[in-house]
Amino acid sequence: MTQLTLYNTRTRTKEVFTPLDPTNVRAYLCGPTVYDRAHIGNARNVVIFDILIRLLRRLYPKVTYVRNITDIDDKINARAKERGLPIEAVTEGPIRFYHEDMGALYTLPPDIEPRATEHLGEIIDIIQRLIANGHAYVADGHVLFSVASDKDYGKFSGRTPDELIAGARVDVAPYKRDAGDFVLWKPSSPDLPGWSSPWGRGRPGWHIECSAMSWKHLGENFDIHGGGDDLIFPHHENEIAQSCCAFPGSHFANVWVHNRMLLVNGEKMSKSLGNFLVLHDVLKKAPGEAVRFMLMRSHYRSTLDFSDAGLREAKAELDRFYRALEKNQDVPVAAEVPDCVLEPLLDDLNTPGAIAGLHGLADAALAGDATAAGALKAAGQVLGLFNVSPDEWFRGDIPVEAQALAEQRVAARQRKDFAESDRLRDEIAKLGYLIEDGPRGAYTLRKS
RNA sequence: GGUCCGGUGGCAGAGUGGUGAUGUAGCGGACUGCAAAUCCGCGUAUGUGGGUUCGAUUCCCGCCCGGACCUCCA
Structure with missing residues (x-):
């Protein structure tokens, strides 16, 4: 009776989740590119996926959660060059901060946290396969994926190659056969970090890194792939193209879970606008749990406008829950997550619905209902809430x-x-x- | 320009073809020296014009408005 349904970007419908292997559910989340502090948008992504993982662990005996670290990237290179440091010196701090900040939000660490720098072998392997079966070509020191060679290219993001070309807003490099072709490998000049490869010293493109890391740790086919919806194109479209073409007959991820973007004061955060809300700064204003709660107060597929007022409301709601817990400190945690919380979550992670259930339980617990208090505690576990004692909270x-x-x-x-x-x-x-x-x-x- | 998503009470935010969750804010009451917390109660909402239907907020079409992707981005 406990059926999980998830909205699958690939099919654009809600589907009953059926694992490839019920004894080991495999999930991959696109992790951070480590050249800076994490921002509040990264946090939404990780918190939502965290709830999905916690829920899956209630439903299945084993879940393998992989979240990568992208530590090969042109921005990292630029920073390393600027400071005259090796890239490890640039990425070390952001990786540590990332772990600290996500820990402050009580998100579970992934089971495996692969780094691109540790997967050059797999990256080169996949590129070689793609060249061998005609899906990639070498040109001017680069290796490029040929979108024309993949009849399914564009299906995932719902675009035709013609639209992609018509919409291209960047200058097309002369060595590309098609405007939509993207880089798998590119040469590094002597002043930039590089790795040796059959195509000379260079570095991988961004998309191939995720294909390589998910392949290594989850296999050619796995269950769930998550990320922000801004990654649908081109990143995920390209991951699918690379992986499916490198491993004929495979389908890569079964279910694609994308969260909507978060706004700050009604505006999208973006690198070009420079209006990033750094998570570390937000955590100075409110407890991590309040930030976490704020991020689950709206459904993950709708836009969330992050505001101080919302943060205050989140804190106020948690205060009430903690009062209910404070009054029932000796009540043990119930074994099962109560239906009023579990059912909304099973329905495509309806966290606002689950929160409504939490309020009902808190009302009963405040009125002295110990069963409700125990259920409230169990519900908190699946949502990653109530991580501190009422005494510490207050x-x-x-x-x-x-x-x-x-x-x-x-x-x-x-x-x-x-x-x-x-x-x-x-x-x-x-x-x-x-x-x-x-x-x-x-x-x-x-x-x- | 192409593709896609959304418009619910002051604000935040779910669900649903048949009397519209939940929170927060507001108001009244109980309690309190006064508050706070807690409890009881109250109020206000489905952008707009059509269509389908016994009945639409929910389905379909037009319009208006907002947002996203097509470029690095979670």
């Missing part, structure tokens, strides 16, 4: 000043000096805490 390390003011306020209230009591409450607020009074002088301090 208080963390309370500064001694705030604690001292709170004690003074208790005394003031006891002698009914309410003017002083209110003044002390304001003082505490200035320290970033709010105080809630309980019966008989009891109080609770919370981060505001």
Whole structure:
């Protein structure tokens, strides 16, 4: 009865998910190109895929999650050259930061995190296969994929080769047979990083890196491939072309899961606009879990406008959940994810629907329903929420000043000096805490 | 220009051919010294014009508006 349906970009429909091998579900997510800090858009991508992986792990005994690191790239090269450093010195920091930032969002690390620099052998292997079976050609030191050789080219992204040529906005290199042909291998000048190959010293194109890494770790055919919808063309179209042509009879990924882009203040983030919201900066403004929650408050296939107001609402909702958990600390986690959360998730990862279920459980848990509290905790696990204790969420390390003011306020209230009591409450607020009074002088301090 | 997606209450955001989730904000009440939290209650929404239907927010067509991809990008 637990059937997962996913929207498959390849077929443009929602389909019941059927693994190739139910004992090992294999999934690949296009990871970061490591020359800079991750931005909030990267985070949406990873958080959504994280929920999918957590859900799959509830449904199947084993899931192999591969997320690559693109550490060969022209921007990395440019930076290395600029600084006179080897590329490892350029990528090392961004890789570490990436792990830190994604960890702060409580996303699970992938089972395998391959790097392009470790897969030159597979890259060259695939290119050789493509040349051998007539899908690639050498020209002017480059190796190019011939789109005309692949009758299926363009089907995935829903384009015809004619449209691609008509829409081409870049100058077409003279050595290309077709305007749509793309680079598999390109020569490196002596001042740029390069690897030796049958076609001379050079470096791989971007698309071939993912084909090589998914092949190595998941095989010619695997279950799920994820990414942002801006990668549908050309990146994923090209991955499919390369992999399917290199391995005749294979179909590459079965299901393609693409998340919509995220906007910041109504505008798309892009390298050309330069309006990136760096995740590390966002994490200074709100707890990682609030950022994570904000990213799951809208469906992954609809546009999400990231805003401070949304972040505040996300925090407020989590506060309520944590209050419900705080009231039920000794209740054990339920074994099963409750239907009110599981069913929306099984329906193409309807996270807003799952959140509605969470609110229902929280209401019941606040009213003293221990079963609901246990279910709430189980639901949190599949969504990657409630990673800290209520005490840490609300208080963390309370500064001694705030604690001292709170004690003074208790005394003031006891002698009914309410003017002083209110003044002390304001003082505490200035320290970033709010105080809630309980019966008989009891109080609770919370981060505001 | 080509291809594609969307327009739901103040805001955010689901679902559905038959009395429109959920959150947040707002309002009233209980509780509180006052608050906060909690509880109870209230209000307001399906861009527009047609069509199909007993009935459409949901299906179809036109229009208006917004967005994405076609170029590095998650």
